[in-house]
Every structure is written in C-alpha cells, then in structure tokens.
Amino acid sequence: MKPAPFEYHVPDSIEQALALMHEHADDAKILAGGQSLVPAMNFRIMQPSMLIDLNRIAELSYIREDGNVIRVGAMARERHVEFDPSIAKRTPLLHEAAPNIAHPQIRNRGTIGGSIVNADPAAELPVLMLALSARLKAKNKSGERWIDAKDFFAGMFTVALEPDEILVEIELPFAEPRTGWSFMEVAPRSGDYAMMGIAALVTLDKSGKCKSAKLVYLNAGDGPVDAVAAAKMLEGEKLNDKLFESAAVHASEKEITPFGNIHASADFQRHLAKMLTQRALKQATQRAGEV
Amino acid sequence: MTQSVTVTIKVNETEYSREVEPRMLLSDFLRHELGLTGTHVGCEHGVCGACTIMFDGESARSCLMFAVQADAHNITTVEGLASDQENLHPLQQSFWEAHGLQCGYCTPGILMTLVPFLKQNPNPTEEEIRHAISGNLCRCTGYQHIVDAVKLAAEKMQVVE
Numbered sequence: 524m525k526p527a528p529f530e531y532h533v534p535d536s537i538e539q540a541l542a543l544m545h546e547h548a549d550d551a552k553i554l555a556g557g558q559s560l561v562p563a564m565n566f567r568i569m570q571p572s573m574l575i576d577l578n579r580i581a582e583l584s585y586i587r588e589d590g591n592v593i594r595v596g597a598m599a600r601e602r603h604v605e606f607d608p609s610i611a612k613r614t615p616l617l618h619e620a621a622p623n624i625a626h627p628q629i630r631n632r633g634t635i636g637g638s639i640v641n642a643d644p645a646a647e648l649p650v651l652m653l654a655l656s657a658r659l660k661a662k663n664k665s666g667e668r669w670i671d672a673k674d675f676f677a678g679m680f681t682v683a684l685e686p687d688e689i690l691v692e693i694e695l696p697f698a699e700p701r702t703g704w705s706f707m708e709v710a711p712r713s714g715d716y717a718m719m720g721i722a723a724l725v726t727l728d729k730s731g732k733c734k735s736a737k738l739v740y741l742n743a744g745d746g747p748v749d750a751v752a753a754a755k756m757l758e759g760e761k762l763n764d765k766l767f768e769s770a771a772v773h774a775s776e777k778e779i780t781p782f783g784n785i786h787a788s789a790d791f792q793r794h795l796a797k798m799l800t801q802r803a804l805k806q807a808t809q810r811a812g813e814v
Numbered sequence: 815m816t817q818s819v820t821v822t823i824k825v826n827e828t829e830y831s832r833e834v835e836p837r838m839l840l841s842d843f844l845r846h847e848l849g850l851t852g853t854h855v856g857c858e859h860g861v862c863g864a865c866t867i868m869f870d871g872e873s874a875r876s877c878l879m880f881a882v883q884a885d886a887h888n889i890t891t892v893e894g895l896a897s898d899q900e901n902l903h904p905l906q907q908s909f910w911e912a913h914g915l916q917c918g919y920c921t922p923g924i925l926m927t928l929v930p931f932l933k934q935n936p937n938p939t940e941e942e943i944r945h946a947i948s949g950n951l952c953r954c955t956g957y958q959h960i961v962d963a964v965k966l967a968a969e970k971m972q973v974v975e
Contacts, residue, residue: 528816531836531882554883561878562859565839574836578883602872626949628927629860631872632879713948 526564530573535580537662540689543575545664548686551575555598555637558629583636583691586610595693597636601648602627604635613697614655616704616722620647623706626714636690639675642682642746645716647708649676650747652693654722654739660692667691676746701734702726703811705803708741709795711786717742718787719795723803725762727811733757736804738770740796743779750774753800762808764801771800821885825850826894834881841865843881844891852892852922856951863950866923867891873927892922895929904970905929905963914963916954924950928964937968 532551534540544551552571554560555578563569577583583598586607593613595604604610605621624630624638624647638648639659652659652672659670661684675683684690698704708720720741728734736754739747753774760766775797783789818833825848832847841858844850844867856862858877865876868890876889895903902910905925915921924947931946932938938946943964944957952960 525839525842526837528835528837530816531819531880533882557878557880557883558860558875561839561880564837565858565877576883622945626863627931627946628863628866628873628875628949629878631869632874713945 526561527567527570529571531576532573533576533579537580537582537689537691540575540577540580541662541664541687544687544689547573547575553577553637553640553689555640556600556633557637558625558633559637559641559643577689588613591697593695593697595635595695597639597690597692598634599636601625601630601633601635601638605630610695614695615698616655616706616724617651617695619704620651620706620722623647623708623710623714623717623720629714635693639693640682640684640690642676642678642680644679644744644746645742647706647717647720647722647741650720650722650739650741651706652676653747653749654724654737655695656737657696658694659690660694661685661688662691663687663689669694673749679745681746698724699726701728701811703807703809703813705806705810707799707803707806709799718784719743719781719792719799721796721799721803723800723807725757725804725807725811727808731761731812733760733762733808736770736807738774738800738804740774740779742792743781743796745780748779750778753778757804762804764805767801767804767808770804771797774800819882819885821882823881823884823887823889825889826891832881836880836882838881839877840867840879840881840884840889841876843884844876844889847881850891850893854919854922856919856923861951862920862923863927864920864923866926866950868926868930871930873930890926890929892925895925903929905932905967908967908970909960909963912963912966913959914955915960920950920952920954924952924960928967932964932968932971936972938964940965 551573554574554576583596585596611618657672708717710717724737726734736757738750753770781792822831854864856864
C-alpha cells in the first residue's frame with residue numbers, strides 16, 4: 524500500500540503549471556485534491572512518473588458571481604462549494620447535492636475540478652455539471668478554450684481534455700426563473716458511492732406548464748447519463764404524477780445503461796432510477812412553483 | 815528512488831524539518847518520521863477514517879496526502895488534543911465517560927473529525943453527529959456510545975465556554 528516513486532513538481536502559478544504540462548504531457552498527472560488519485564496510487568493502480576501539484580496555486584481557488592454566471596476556480600474545495608452563499612442562492616441544485624459527495628474529510632480536500640476531470644460515472648459533480656449546463660475552461664501553454672459540459676465527458680474516466688490541458692474554471696449559469704431542483708441518491712451508507720442517483724431540474728413557463736426539464740443520472744452508464752428523451756416528454760405539458768411516471772419509465776428502461784455491481788444488480792438500479800425520477804420530478808416541480 | 819525534498823511541517827505547535835521522498839504519505843511521515851503513532855492507519859485508501867488529522871484546522875485523511883504537500887502547513891494529531899496526561903480534551907474525557915470506544919483503533923480519527931465539527935456545530939443533533947462520523951468506521955461500538963459521547967462533549971464544551 525505505498526505509491527510507486529514519482530517526480531514531484533509544485534508550481535505556484537498557472538503559467539508554471541502549463542509550462543510543465545507542455546513539457547511533460549505524456550508522463551505527468553495533475554494532483555488536485557488527491558482524493559481519487561492518491562488511493563489509486565496507494566493501490567498502484569496508477570503509477571504516474573510525475574505529479575504536478577496545483578495546491579499552491581492560490582489563483583485557481585475562488586467562487587464568485589460575474590454577471591449572470593458563477594465562476595468557480597478548478598481548485599475550489601468541495602467543502603467551499605457546499606457552503607458558498609452564491610452557489611446556494613444561484614445554483615441551489617449544486618448546493619443541495621454537495622453534502623452527498625463522499626464524507627466531510629474528503630470534501631475538505633477534494634476539489635470541484637479534480638472530480639470533474641476524474642469523470643467517475645458514480646460521482647456527483649460530473650452529473651451536476653451536465654444538469655447545470657456548465658461550461659468548462661481548459662488552458663494549455665498556447666491558449667484557452669471553453670467546452671460545454673455535454674461535450675466534456677467522453678466515457679469512463681475520460682474527458683475531452685488534451686494531454687497538455689488543465690481545467691482551470693467552471694462557469695455555472697444562474698438558475699432560470701421558475702426553476703425547481705432536486706437531487707436524490709441511494710447509497711448503502713451516507714457518503715458511500717451511490718447505487719443510483721439523479722439530478723433533476725424543472726423550469727415552468729408563466730402559465731405553469733413545463734418549459735424545459737433536465738434529468739441526469741449517476742452510476743447509470745459509462746459517464747453521467749442525460750435522459751434527453753424522457754425530459755422532452757415533459758416539455759409543454761401541465762405536469763402531473765402520470766407524466767412523471769411515463770418519463771421515469773422511459774428514462775429507466777430506455778436511456779440509462781447501468782452495469783450492476785456487488786451492491787445492486789442492473790435491474791435493481793433501473794428500479795431505483797424509476798422511483799427516484801418520480802420523486803425528484805415531483806419535488807422539482809413543486810419548488811418551481813414556489814420560486 | 816526519487817530525489818528527497820526537505821519539508822518543514824508544524825505538528826501540534828512544534829516545527830519539524832525532515833528529508834522525505836515525495837511519495838511518502840503524510841500518515842507515514844507522522845508515524846515513522848516523527849514517532850507520532852497516535853494517528854492510526856487502517857485502509858490506506860480513504861475509506862476507514864482512522865488516519866484523520868487536522869490540516870490547517872480542517873479534518874483530512876492523512877493517508878490521501880503526501881508529506882510534501884504539508885510543507886509549511888499546520889497539522890494537529892490526536893497527540894495535540896490533551897494539554898497533559900491528567901487533563902484530557904473535553905471530547906476525549908467524554909469518550910472516556912460515555913464508553914465511546916472499545917478497542918480504540920478508530921478513536922484518534924474520530925476525535926480529529928469531531929473537534930472541527932463541534933467548533934462549527936456546537937450544539938449538534940443526533941442526525942448531524944451521525945452524518946459527521948459517516949466517514950469513520952468503528953467495528954466495536956455500533957456507534958451509539960460514540961454518538962452519546964459527542965452529545966456529552968457538546969454539553970461540556972458549552973459549559974467551558
């Protein structure tokens with residue numbers, strides 16, 4: 524249970540980190556919060572020959588409002604996200620979901636950027652990025668680019684970053700008016716990996732009909748799974764339990780592809796998805812009527 | 815073997831400088847380099863919570879950090895809680911009185927999780943306590959006496975303040 528040897532670099536600016544990545548893209552691994560990387564290194568599942576530690580780069584850790592978006596530095600700790608008043612007010616879905624991310628000790632170290640780039644299909648943050656239509660800013664030595672969350676997750680533990688790119692910022696649009704939210708998951712114990720989970724958003728129009736909906740699932744495929752067709756079934760409708768059930772059946776039977784694991788068979792995961800979808804849609808719709 | 819680096823880490827208000835390999839975990843640094851064996855090592859992959867310490871005042875897994883990352887930072891371990899052998903921290907005293915431990919393996923990690931927790935939540939509900947210790951495994955107590963000990967500690971600490 525000891526990591527293999529590696530060369531350690533600890534830049535104190537983004538420029539230095541990008542220069543190191545430019546030079547060592549093939550060997551280097553970024554060390555953010557380390558809450559997934561270090562266990563993998565302890566098991567020697569991962570043996571990077573070089574670590575570039577971003578923890579001393581103060582300019583990567585911030586949460587601030589800017590016009591009608593929130594900008595979050597990639598090295599902001601999950602614990603800061605959990606307690607940030609702007610996030611609670613502007614993106615209540617993220618605020619409500621944050622305590623579900625592992626345990627307090629892990630959230631004290633774990634970073635928003637680290638979890639997003641790790642792209643664990645069972646993790647909460649990739650699902651939330653998709654649900655919130657986040658934009659992700661990647662930088663390398665020669666420039667920067669923005670990637671929509673829907674184009675960012677490219678499969679199991681895989682994202683659309685080039686080897687020399689670093690995720691530096693997450694842009695979260697404020698929740699639209701009349702938008703309700705819900706985050707629900709079922710885990711064997713609080714803080715453990717969930718067997719199934721859902722992030723749901725419902726936006727109502729002025730007449731009270733559904734303008735748009737979003738249903739994104741964790742541990743339901745090889746990345747966060749956006750049930751686009753099920754969400755579409757709700758659009759333009761006056762929402763009710765019957766519609767929630769139809770959307771839940773469609774999403775759980777046709778759109779998610781859970782693999783099953785030692786805690787839950789794929790069938791049970793589909794069952795959980797169906798139940799959670801109905802409850803989450805009900806809660807989100809109720810809240811949309813209140814805000 | 816990669817090149818060793820010099821780190822200077824403040825542990826329980828004492829500064830220590832040591833040469834370490836970058837791959838040395840903070841948990842191993844505390845135990846093997848400093849002889850502070852109160853920090854226990856269970857699973858070494860962040861699940862059991864036995865190695866929990868305070869990093870700049872916040873609870874963290876010392877098995878999921880490298881000692882080099884603690885350079886110029888402040889660490890508190892269980893050895894830093896009591897002022898001396900006669901005067902335990904009120905949380906330790908409460909664990910003693912309420913039978914919050916049996917074998918004691920998980921206890922240091924639980925204490926180091928709860929000290930910052932009680933600072934932020936001086937009057938916690940049972941549910942909040944159970945959520946706070948969700949990242950610490952105890953195989954003896956069934957947790958009930960731990961919860962009782964935390965409630966007792968919250969009372970004691972409010973009287974002190």
